[in-house]
Amino acid sequence: MPGWSAHDIPDQHGRLAVVTGANSGLGYVTARELARRGARVVLACRSEVRGGAARERIDGEVPGAEVELRRLDLGDLGSVREFAAAFPYDRLDLLVNNAGVMALPYGTTVDGFETQFGVNHLGHFALTGLLLPALLDTPGARVVTVSSPMHAMSNIDLTDLNSERRYRRWVAYARSKSANLLFTHELARRLAAQGADVVAAAAHPGYADTNLQAAGPRMAGRRGSEWLLRLGNRVFAQSAEAGALPTLYAATAPGVRPDSFTGPSFAMWRGSPAPSWRAPWTVDDRAGELLWEASERLTGVTYDALKA
Numbered sequence: 001m002p003g004w005s006a007h008d009i010p011d012q013h014g015r016l017a018v019v020t021g022a023n024s025g026l027g028y029v030t031a032r033e034l035a036r037r038g039a040r041v042v043l044a045c046r047s048e049v050r051g052g053a054a055r056e057r058i059d060g061e062v063p064g065a066e067v068e069l070r071r072l073d074l075g076d077l078g079s080v081r082e083f084a085a086a087f088p089y090d091r092l093d094l095l096v097n098n099a100g101v102m103a104l105p106y107g108t109t110v111d112g113f114e115t116q117f118g119v120n121h122l123g124h125f126a127l128t129g130l131l132l133p134a135l136l137d138t139p140g141a142r143v144v145t146v147s148s149p150m151h152a153m154s155n156i157d158l159t160d161l162n163s164e165r166r167y168r169r170w171v172a173y174a175r176s177k178s179a180n181l182l183f184t185h186e187l188a189r190r191l192a193a194q195g196a197d198v199v200a201a202a203a204h205p206g207y208a209d210t211n212l213q214a215a216g217p218r219m220a221g222r223r224g225s226e227w228l229l230r231l232g233n234r235v236f237a238q239s240a241e242a243g244a245l246p247t248l249y250a251a252t253a254p255g256v257r258p259d260s261f262t263g264p265s266f267a268m269w270r271g272s273p274a275p276s277w278r279a280p281w282t283v284d285d286r287a288g289e290l291l292w293e294a295s296e297r298l299t300g301v302t303y304d305a306l307k308a
Helices: 025-036 048-061 077-085 115-136 149-153 169-193 212-220 223-236 245-252 285-299
Strands: 016-020 040-045 066-071 094-097 141-146 198-203 261-266 270-275
Touching: 016 025, 016 115, 025 040, 025 048, 025 066, 025 094, 025 245, 040 048, 048 066, 066 077, 077 115, 094 115, 094 245, 115 141, 115 169, 115 285, 141 169, 141 245, 149 169, 169 198, 169 285, 198 245, 245 261, 245 270
Parallel strands: 016 040, 016 094, 040 066, 094 141, 141 198, 198 261
Antiparallel strands: 261 270
């Protein structure tokens, strides 16, 4: 894995991928590079305008790319169900759960969940469950969920998943990213128990220059904080191209292990993909089971094929 780059992505011809949040940042780079290697890529985007612009950009950068746009709002379980119901393929080689929000002012999704938990975890939990039949029918399929090194700031609180008692935006973000890792752990465990030929893995970009960091301060009207974060991105962050490499590695490299966590090699911050440290609570079997049960109850999506 040392020195691994986008040039090392294996041939993807014949593979079908879904990338959430593919209109910008890490998702855009992930979708573009998969298409460059020959995959057919579904851009799953909340905004059809921004998603359409991303599709045109990929068409310009990768002549002959097979990309299509489908609307998906992870903050609306009705939209998630519509996306899955209209999915025209009976197979799926790769699902990249990339889309996310960071450190927003308190808000709720269409279904009443705290926004960060609802979008970052519950939306992807529901999407994965609804697309599971297509994944199980595809030998060698993978599910890659994007977390963050900031998950280490806080474990999930199973008694207050929606931060109803007290909301702290960065703690809520960290909990949602811990939930991403705990979901990956439990999904990998259940897939293994069923003998399924599907790998569930996780990745993170380290500190990458995207629009994600500034969204929260912008929504809160804190222009000074927004300016500082954008400055920090320019000075300290690696590019979105570099930040997407751990996801691309987890999605395509041979021999990726179930429940692995890939990130940048240098201090979980920047560099080529490497195994990444994760907090011990993200590999807790009992916590994974309880989060899974709560997620099924909250979303109404049950993974019948993977019943423990």
